Every structure is written in C-alpha cells, then in structure tokens.
Amino acid sequence: MTTTAPAAPPVAEERPGLIEARPVRHPWRWVAIAVLAVLALMLVNLLVNNEAFNWPFVFQAMNQSPVLEGFWKGTIIVTVLAMVFGVALGVLLAVMRLSDNPVLRGVSWVYTWFFRAIPRYVLLTIMGALGILFQQGIAIGVPFDWLIIDWLGLSGDWRIATFDANALFVGLAGGVIGLAASEAAYMAEIARAGILSVDKGQMEAAQALGMSRGKAMRRVVLPQAMRVIVPPTGNETIAMLKDTSLLLAIPVGTELFFQLQAIGSRTYQTFPVLVAATLFYLLASSVLMVGQAYLEKRFGRGFGTTVSSDADQAVKGLAAGSAK
Numbered sequence: 001m002t003t004t005a006p007a008a009p010p011v012a013e014e015r016p017g018l019i020e021a022r023p024v025r026h027p028w029r030w031v032a033i034a035v036l037a038v039l040a041l042m043l044v045n046l047l048v049n050n051e052a053f054n055w056p057f058v059f060q061a062m063n064q065s066p067v068l069e070g071f072w073k074g075t076i077i078v079t080v081l082a083m084v085f086g087v088a089l090g091v092l093l094a095v096m097r098l099s100d101n102p103v104l105r106g107v108s109w110v111y112t113w114f115f116r117a118i119p120r121y122v123l124l125t126i127m128g129a130l131g132i133l134f135q136q137g138i139a140i141g142v143p144f145d146w147l148i149i150d151w152l153g154l155s156g157d158w159r160i161a162t163f164d165a166n167a168l169f170v171g172l173a174g175g176v177i178g179l180a181a182s183e184a185a186y187m188a189e190i191a192r193a194g195i196l197s198v199d200k201g202q203m204e205a206a207q208a209l210g211m212s213r214g215k216a217m218r219r220v221v222l223p224q225a226m227r228v229i230v231p232p233t234g235n236e237t238i239a240m241l242k243d244t245s246l247l248l249a250i251p252v253g254t255e256l257f258f259q260l261q262a263i264g265s266r267t268y269q270t271f272p273v274l275v276a277a278t279l280f281y282l283l284a285s286s287v288l289m290v291g292q293a294y295l296e297k298r299f300g301r302g303f304g305t306t307v308s309s310d311a312d313q314a315v316k317g318l319a320a321g322s323a324k
Contacts, residue, residue: 054272061269061276066259071280074255078175079241085180086240087233090187095217097192108188115185120178121246127169127178128250134165172254175247183240190232194225226299234292238285245277256280 047053061067096108115123140162168174198221206216245257252258257277264273 052271053275054269057267057269057272058276058279061260061263061273062279064259064263067256067263067276070254070256070259071284074172074175074247074252074258075241075244075280075284078172078179078244078247078255079237081176082179082183083237083240085176086183086236087187087191089180089184091191091222093184093188094191094195097188098195112185112188115182118182120182120243121249123182124175124178124246124249127174130169131166137162138165138168170250171252174250175244175252175255178250179240179243183236186236187233190229190236191225194227194229195221197228198224230295230299231292234288234295237292238288241284241288242281 093108093111096104097112099105118126169177195217202220202224203213203216206220207213211219244255247255248258248261260273260277264270
C-alpha cells in the first residue's frame with residue numbers, strides 16, 4: 001500500500017505596497033542650460049552688433065564670380081578628384097600590404113610611411129617646385145635609352161611621350177596629384193583596417209565556391225568592409241575639403257581661399273573675407289556630413305540589430321501561457 005504525501009498548503013502571494021517614487025532632481029542641469037543660454041545670447045549679440053563683421057561686405061564678397069569659380073573648381077572639384085584617386089590608390093595599397101608577397105608589402109609600407117610623414121602644406125610646396133627636377137620634361141619610355149642606343153650604335157630615342165613638368169605639377173592638376181598622393185597613405189590604413197574586420201572565413205568560403213582571390217575581394221570582402229571604411233572615409237573627405245585651402249602653397253589661383261584673400265588684400269577687409277570663407281566651408285561640410293550619415297546608414301544595414309532566436313520565442317510563449 002502506497003501513501004502519498006499531503007499536498008503543501010497554498011502560499012498566499014505577497015503583494016508589495018504602494019511605492020511612492022520621486023523623480024531624481026538634477027539642479028545642475030538647469031544651471032548648465034542657463035549658462036549655455038547666456039553664452040548663446042552673448043554670441044548672437046557679438047554677431048549682430050559688432051561692426052567688425054561687416055555682413056554686407058561678407059555677402060558681397062561671397063557673390064563675386066572669381067570666388068564662386070574658386071569654390072566649385074578649386075574646392076569642390078579638387079576634393080572630389082583627390083578623394084577618388086586617393087581612395088582607389090589607398091585600397092590598392094591596402095591589398096598590397098595584406099599580400100603574401102614581401103615585395104608588395106614592402107612597397108606599400110614605404111609609400112604609407114613616406115606620405116604620412118610629410119605635412120600636406122610641405123608636400124604641395126614641393127609639388128610646385130618639382131619642375132626644377134624635370135627641366136627637359138617627364139619622359140615615358142625605356143630608361144637609360146641613350147646608353148643602350150649608343151651601345152647598339154643607333155640614333156634617336158625610345159621615348160613614348162614627354163610631359164611638361166611645369167604644366168603637370170602646377171595648378172589644379174598639381175593640387176589633385178599632391179592631395180591624392182597624401183590621402184592614399186591614410187586611406188590605405190583605413191581600408192586595411194576594414195578588410196581585417198571581415199572574418200577570414202568569408203574569403204575562404206568565396207574561394208571554395210571557385211572565385212579568384214581578386215574577385216572574392218571585390219565581391220565579398222570589400223562590400224562587408226565598407227561598414228568600417230565609410231565613417232573614417234567621410235571624415236577624410238571633410239578634412240580634404242578644408243585642406244584645399246592649402247593649395248596656395250603651389251600656388252593655385254582658382255581656389256576659394258586664395259580669391260577671398262586677394263579681395264581682402266585689395267580692400268583691407270581682412271576679417272570679413274575670413275568670415276566669408278568660414279561660411280563657405282560650413283555649408284560644404286554640412287552637406288558632406290549629411291551624405292556621410294546616409295552612407296553609414298546604408299552600409300550599416302543588418303548590423304547592430306538583435307533578432308530573437310527560436311529559444312527566446314519559446315520562452316516568451318511559455319511565459320504568455322502561464323500568465324493566462
């Protein structure tokens with residue numbers, strides 16, 4: 001004969017009493033807001049009542065044709081071209097740096113080391129003076145052709161084309177070359193960090209499907225690395241926009257800051273033209289920031305979101321059933 005243990009008496013559920021919660025007070029927040037409001041009003045008063053700004057002259061200088069031409073040629077176009085070539089060369093250098101070939105790794109490292117060490121103002125100044133190294137022009141062809149031709153007893157030269165160094169390294173072309181060469185060194189490190197952020201199994205899986213290493217890099221690795229590459233690239237683009245003001249080191253006449261400084265020198269209105277340049281850079285940088293935010297959102301799709309697993313759904317179902 002089996003006996004069953006008596007059932008345990010039901011335990012009455014203890015309900016907590018009414019909690020009188022009071023919000024935490026933050027008096028120093030209001031003090032900080034009051035201080036910021038006072039500072040903002042002081043700034044507005046400075047901008048409106050200080051005659052040194054000379055706002056009518058600021059807007060007049062901004063509407064000058066040479067200034068507008070310098071803005072879209074020397075600032076916008078140079079920024080776009082320098083970033084396009086800089087990003088392309090930077091990605092190539094990053095791939096070379098990650099290569100198994102020691103020669104490619106060494107060349108990439110030396111390039112990155114050199115151009116990261118040279119300030120852009122100094123680099124652009126050197127670009128403007130490179131014509132002294134190529135007084136006969138930059139020749140593309142067989143090196144030491146004169147020695148080979150003399151040894152073979154021939155005449156003439158084996159040059160395919162010759163470029164004028166003064167025309168190539170001076171002006172907007174020289175500015176694009178100098179800024180792109182400098183930017184490629186920074187983009188190489190950014191692209192390398194983005195590529196390393198992608199799991200190695202992605203490359204191995206792509207190669208297992210029959211893709212070559214280059215195709216797998218283009219189709220599989222780089223699209224995933226863009227999530228890491230885009231934010232610093234956006235910052236580099238904004239920095240490049242501002243660094244176009246350094247083109248006066250070459251010098252480049254068709255540039256925004258150069259033209260505004262010329263107006264200030266002629267009219268002795270130095271500070272208003274600086275304000276005009278500030279407004280131009282603020283406007284262009286704001287547009288680039290909006291574009292950067294859009295690209296970050298686009299390439300960041302699928303990352304940072306949490307998806308409930310089947311186990312979580314089962315636990316939620318059991319909890320809902322027990323509540324009923």
